[in-house]
Amino acid sequence: MARMFPSSDPCLPHYKSLLVQGDYHPSAPIHICLSVPTDSKALLLSSSRKALIHSLREYNSEWLHTKSGTGNACQGSSKVDIFYPPTPNHLVVLLAALRTHKASEPIPVDNKGTLDSIPSLLVLHELSAYFLPMNDNNPYTIASYLLLVTHALALTNFLSQEQQTPMRLTLFDSQVDKLKLPVLRAPTLSVFGGEESSNETSRPESVAFQVHKYFEWVGTFNRSDPDDDSPSEGDGVRRCALTLHKQGSDILTDIVWEWSEIPGQTHSRDEKPTTAFAWS
Secondary structure, eight states: OOOSSSSSOSOOOOOSEEEEEESOOTTHHHHHHHTSOTTOOEEEEESOHHHHHHHHHHHOBHHHHHHTTSHHHHHHHTTEEEEOOSSHHHHHHHHHHOEEOOTTOOSOOOTTTEESSOOSEEEEEOGGGGGOSOOTTOOOOHHHHHHHHHHHHHHHHHHHTTSSSOOEEEEEETTTTTOEEESSOOOSBOTTTOOBOSSOOOOEEEHHHHHGGGOSEEEEEEEOOGGGSOGGGOTTOEEEEEEEEETTSOGGGOEEEEEEEEEOOOOSTTSOOOEEEEEO
């Protein structure tokens, strides 16, 4: 079963597509990739290698620090392929090019776009980073974001035709609930006079409102500031919650998990304490 934490429980409900938004812990995309079955593989596409590594180092997961070099973890990580397309256009090309190769096909093999087997999981990481910061000179619209999602869904549907278990799609985006883009871009030149249009800018709209419609489940993380917590919980303890909502269902059926992130051990003199999970 898919999970976003180092322990075997709790597990995510069965899903075909999942959007994870809010302040999720940086190790969540790694854990969900490592949780695929031993005979399967995962594909992680991140908007920035530098940002992904930086967030993992700053969070300093206790489990990743102590267990990532063990045999089981290394075996699991060998089944994870990671790509870092630097722009939305690069991501679209990559999603369109990915495929598996059959010996009977006369098409030459593309070393970068050909997979040795069909992944059971496709993870997109921080798509909002492509569209930030938001300003009037930004050429993107809501459709620019949705295009990436639809290409990812098309890839999962295409590759799922060759296997019994459908390929799952998970999107991690901590900024999607804050991201706003225009629905349309006003033309930069006047239709009649040929002069630049100065005051015809489209009003930005919420991207999350549209993106939610493409996913079966939406998970929302909430992590409190350690300074806001009760002193009785100890210094640096952060209270956290994850709400999983199935689209179209009553909110009373939402799944809610609660836990604390607590400072762990310091493994070297110059290193910050690790972060561990304590379940309520």
